Amino acid sequence: MGELRVENITKRFAGRHRRDDPSGLVLSDLSFTLSEGEFVSLIGPSGCGKTTVLNLVAGLDHPSSGKILVDGKRVTGPGLDRGVVFQEFALFPWLSVADNIAFGVRSQKLPAAERARRVDHYVELVGLAKYRDYHPNRLSGGMRQRVGLGRAFAIEPSVLLMDEPFGALDTQTRESMQSALGEMWLRTKKTVLFVTHDIRESIFLSDRVLVIGGRPAGITLDLEIALPRPRRRHTVEFQQIEQTLEAAIGQAQLQ
């Protein structure tokens, strides 16, 4: 439960041409694996294709070749075995907090009692029990993304996919959300694939960090983060890892 295998995927976008690369090839022979319960970040410079990788795993787009397997089953489209958290939140404005979180659970067609129990559990997990009947327009940015997290957690997927979920938030909110997500992850021990351009964020949250780079893109570095949890941001080890990753990304940009 919760194993993700990405095998030799390539992605070509028709019409996406660069002067130095007329093929439109964005990803080439990219492979990586996530074991059950691992929190793995995908980092890299802007436009490197990390969001593309996430969309492919989510089934919102299809690879040009290669395959993606979740728990041994091939990904052919979107599915409730994967929960997605979007950078722009993408909450449904006509639904309350509780109903947003329940959206995917409804698609799972559980009996009403079980559905209610799940929704209550995850509303509480993301810390929004007091606001469960509010509509998104009355929530702050951080609260809205908590709803986004709740919606993805609530379907109890095999893998959670997060596309720069805190990118639209200010720095303070971002840091408190990182801590909140860290706690949620510790409580649920889900497999998470986390896309970000924020190196410190990736170190703070992950067991492993994958650096994507090159054109067309591949994995240029697979680094294990051997820091104790709960993570502390201002240790020497943290900074060393940060420097390593910065260098790796800088290298990737030059290619």
Add this chain to the structure above:
Amino acid sequence: MNADIRTGGGAARQAPIMGARGPLTSDAIRRWVADFLYVAMPIVVCAILWEATARWSGLPKVLFPPLEDIFRALWKMIVDGTLARDLQATFTRLVVSVLVGAAVGTLLGALMGSVRAWERAFVGPVNFLLAVPGTALFPLAMMWFGLSQAAILSILIYEVALTVTANTWTGVKSIDLSLIRAGRAFGASGPSMFWRVLLPAALPSIITGYRLAFSRAWRILIVAEMLVSAAAGLGYRLYWARELFQTDVVYAGLLVVGTAGLLLERVVLRTLEKYTIERWGTVRALD
């Protein structure tokens, strides 16, 4: 989406309801009185100007009856039951055609906005028909259905359906793509995408379509009743009053037509808006 970002993810905004401390504070009363004056002022000014013109401009009473005559005619209509009968006839036609037309239009517009085949098939005919004014189709309807209820209803249903289709179509087409992606990611597809995501997301445009359709339908209805001379109805009353030179009845009738239209809009459409798109924050609350 509102870009009101707070730090710490803590505070939520209170939606504007009544006075900060409840409905009967002096603040709230003062605001209510002010609102009332804003609404009443133009009416009072118009009434004064009307009376002044009627009494002192030297225009014949037939053209410009004083308010007294108008209200007396109105009172007569109320008392002898003709107003009730006319309102009932007109409203029935309105309700039937709006319900049928809106249902057809919403369905067709949503299909056009979400399924390419439907859009390709209907974009030509819809745009063609949008260019033809509804009132120009009166002779056609009268040829087909004669001077009957069916002629009036057919034109109304057609107008409502067309307007609602056009607005629903553009509304569904302009839904934020991220909402559709989220819908797909969380298990919606085909019919469930339609009902659970597309319709609610397009609701502001759909309701705008309902507003437009409603006001068009109301005006066409009155004219249709005049032309087709059905047995009862506000338009019918206006027509006959004109024929008989009862200008006071004409003005009284116009007053009723305008007021009824206004009340319908306030009661039906505003309530619909308040409990949906305003509560969701997708449209700003203006009053």
